[in-house]
Amino acid sequence: MPINLSPNTQALCEAIERGASNPDIDGVDVTVLTPFEAGVEDVLAADGVILSTTENLGYMSGAMKDFFDRSYYGVLEEKQAMPYGLLVRAGLDGTGTIRAINSIATQGLRWKPICDPVWCKGEWEENFLVRAEELGTLMAAGLEAGVF
Numbered sequence: 724m725p726i727n728l729s730p731n732t733q734a735l736c737e738a739i740e741r742g743a744s745n746p747d748i749d750g751v752d753v754t755v756l757t758p759f760e761a762g763v764e765d766v767l768a769a770d771g772v773i774l775s776t777t778e779n780l781g782y783m784s785g786a787m788k789d790f791f792d793r794s795y796y797g798v799l800e801e802k803q804a805m806p807y808g809l810l811v812r813a814g815l816d817g818t819g820t821i822r823a824i825n826s827i828a829t830q831g832l833r834w835k836p837i838c839d840p841v842w843c844k845g846e847w848e849e850n851f852l853v854r855a856e857e858l859g860t861l862m863a864a865g866l867e868a869g870v871f
C-alpha cells in the first residue's frame with residue numbers, strides 16, 4: 724500500500740538512513756521500508772530496528788500500527804533483546820505515541836532501546852534532522868562495535 728509522507732517526515736526518514744549509512748561504519752547493511760512494506764521476515768533478518776512515525780490522533784500512525792499488528796507474534800520469540808531506536812514527529816504532543824511504542828517494544832517484544840526517543844515535537848526545526856541522523860549513526864555504530 725502506498726504511503727504519503729509529508730516532506731518533513733520524508734526528510735527525517737532520509738536523515739536516519741544517511742546516519743545509518745555513515746561511510747565511517749563498515750559491515751552494516753541498511754534497509755529502509757515503510758511500515759506497510761515491513762513484516763516478520765524483515766524483522767527476523769535485522770540485528771536492529773529504527774522505528775519512525777508521526778503522531779496522528781494521539782497515537783502512532785495507522786501504518787505503524789498495522790506493522791505491529793502483522794508482525795508482533797511472528798517475531799516475539801526470536802527477536803527478544805533486539806536493539807531499537809524510536810523517532811516520533813508530532814506537531815503538537817507525541818507522548819501517546821512514545822508511550823505506546825515503548826510499551827509494545829520493551830514490555831511486549833522485550834526489545835532494548837538504544838537511547839531516549841528522538842522526539843521531534845512542535846514547529847519544524849532543522850535540528851530534528853541532525854538528531855535523526857545521529858540516531859541512525861548511533862544504531863549503525865553500536866551494531867558495528869557489537870555493543871548492543
Ligand SMILES: Cc1cc2nc3c(=O)[nH]c(=O)nc-3n(C[C@H](O)[C@H](O)[C@H](O)COP(=O)(O)O)c2cc1C
Nearest residue numbers: 729731732777778779780781812813814815816817
Ligand atoms: C489527522 C492528523 C492528526 C494529527 N494528530 C496529531 C496528534 O494527535 N498529536 C500531534 O502531536 N500531532 C498530530 N498531528 C500533526 C502531525 O503529527 C504532523 O502533521 C506530522 O508529524 C507531520 O509533520 P510536518 O507538518 O512537520 O510535516 C496530526 C496531523 C494530522 C494530519
